Amino acid sequence: MTTTLEFASFATEIDYDDLSPDVRDALKRRVLDAVGIGIAAADAGPPNAVADTVADLEDNGPCALWRRGRGASPVQAAMHNTALVRYLDYMDSFLAPGETPHPSDNVGAVVAAAEYADRSGKELLAGLAVAYEIQAELAWNAPVRDRGFDHVTHTVISAAAGVSNVLGLDEAAARNAIAIAGTAHNALRVTRTGEINEWKGIASANAARNAVYSAMLAKNGMAGPRNLFEGQKGWQSVISGPFEVDLSPGERVHDVMTKRYVAETYAQSAVEGIIEVAEREDLAATDVAGIKLQTFGGAKLIIGGGEGNRYEVRNRAEADHSLPYMLAAALIDRDLSLAQYEPDRIRRDDVQELLRIVDVSENPDLTERFEAGEMPAVIDVTMDDGTTYRVEKDAFLGHPAEPIGWDALEEKLDAVTGDSLSPDGRETLLETIRSLEEHDVSDLTALLA
Structure with missing residues (x-):
């Protein structure tokens, strides 16, 4: 049976040197896909409602609100930037028999936390590897859809783990972050049943916000139920049933698909x-x-x-x-x-x-x-x-069996962003993401702000 400590140990042990060159490249392509879609969503109604709400709550902060020209706390930046990535329903997906989450739902949270902590691009890639791996393993081994829970119930855990990594939490604090996130934020499947409304595109942003807040609480000494997964009336008992995971240094990113069309x-x-x-x-x-x-x-x-x-x-x-x-x-x-x-x-x-x-x-x-x-x-x-x-x-262009490379992702970026990026801005963004290990996270977020 998987334990909370197992996730916390993984979240705190993985660093850039553990990632294979192929994993590093795949994660950078995930970043490009996510930020391109985010730029394209900046004028949409629901993300604007999130931006207005953030403005009501905070005057400014250290983390860029993408495309808004101002900042916010890492918690509110995670909410806003994840809403941009997710809203158009053009984001990536992980295909499992009983669940299909969107691992790019983690990007906004991990980037915001990494920006807050003044991390390097290498450290960002490590945090994303943690989040992508845990999201995929939960989807494959612990699906929750048929039990009435939404897949962002996984996201709050994976994002909390990735954020714990980039914040530099030790194992005990990461265990608390994951425990707080997974105990308090389990979302209902009603989001995607019956008459669907715009919350469908914002639910993962709420999960990302809760993940960062949980990790910040743990960073400052707050304890959570240390036996979240394995405890009496815990996550495995109530949410998922018993399961085991087999965590690798981000190799699950290769099982993530890229959407060719704006469609579920x-x-x-x-x-x-x-x-x-x-x-x-x-x-x-x-x-x-x-x-x-x-x-x-x-x-x-x-x-x-x-x-x-x-x-x-x-x-x-x-x-x-x-x-x-x-x-x-x-x-x-x-x-x-x-x-x-x-x-x-x-x-x-x-x-x-x-x-x-x-x-x-x-x-x-x-x-x-x-x-x-x-x-x-x-x-x-x-x-x-x-x-x-x-x-x-049998599949489609963008499926793991027919993956999309850099050239096709650049075409997708151009198609969705249109005139939102100048030619120089486009090239700088591409160069920064392609060579992310040579940059700080602030170099990336400055281009998105």
């Missing part, structure tokens, strides 16, 4: 497939009689109607968790990016009519293949004249 994780292969067939056959939406998607259990559950009606789509939060909407919009527009989530696009008759003839079903064989590491999808598009076009996918 489980939709990526299906969206890629329907765009392929629409382009190949030059399909017109007005000639489509029906769309049938065979998918795996998790996709059917979360975005195919198992946890609520996915045919009533009125806003962004509902659209990016609706397979019917995503497939309809992708077929019509041959794309699924930020433009497909503008309110006028969501409400337009063409997509609203087409989404209602999208049928989503679970195929047990595809569920088995998903649990073995694929992300399969079988799509049949039937036309008014009876012709049916089929496309089958």
